[in-house]
Amino acid sequence: MINPFSRTFNESELEVFQFLSQVNFFEKLKNIEMARFLPAIHHRKYFKDEVIFFRGDPSQAFYIIKSGKINLTIDIKNSFEVIKELGKIEAFGENSLLENTKRIYTALVGSDQAELIVIPHFAIQEVFDSNPSIKAKMMTSLAEYYNENNRRLFRSYKNSFGFFNLGEMFETPQ
Secondary structure, three states: OOOOOOOOOOHHHHHHHHHHOOOOOOOOOOHHHHHHHHHHOEEEEEEOOOEEEOOOOEOOEEEEEEEOOEEEEEEEOOEEEEEEEEOOOOEEOHHHHOOOOEOOOEEEEOOOEEEEEEEEHHHHHHHHHHOHHHHHHHHHHHHHHHHHHHHHHHHHHHHOOOOOOHHHHHOOOO
């Protein structure tokens, strides 16, 4: 049965929901839950080799790629090594879903230009504070994402015949 008092969404809002629902961190949310993020969404254009954020920066925003390519890099000596290239509908800056974190990689634009959806950390936390069910769903997605990263890390270690020290992953930083 249709509730005549439930909120309806316009065509552009529905397009945003359709896009967001393809992103792993939002796929568990209903339209009414995604609507909580609408006031916080910003659209930004970046250009080739532009740095979106550096490793060690405070995690101040979450990013979703509308178009273009983003390279996630780690700095080794005086250069950046690409660890992953992301494209349309992929998200990065996922640790901004957590409180008081710093970036663990540098994000650079790898294509001529990239259009990104940017959601500030403070807005995410406001949604989480007032909607525990949204937070639970997105934290589950984040846990699944980190679990998959660990699976890939262990597979990489196994395939490299142990040529790096996996134990460093579990050491406490000093």
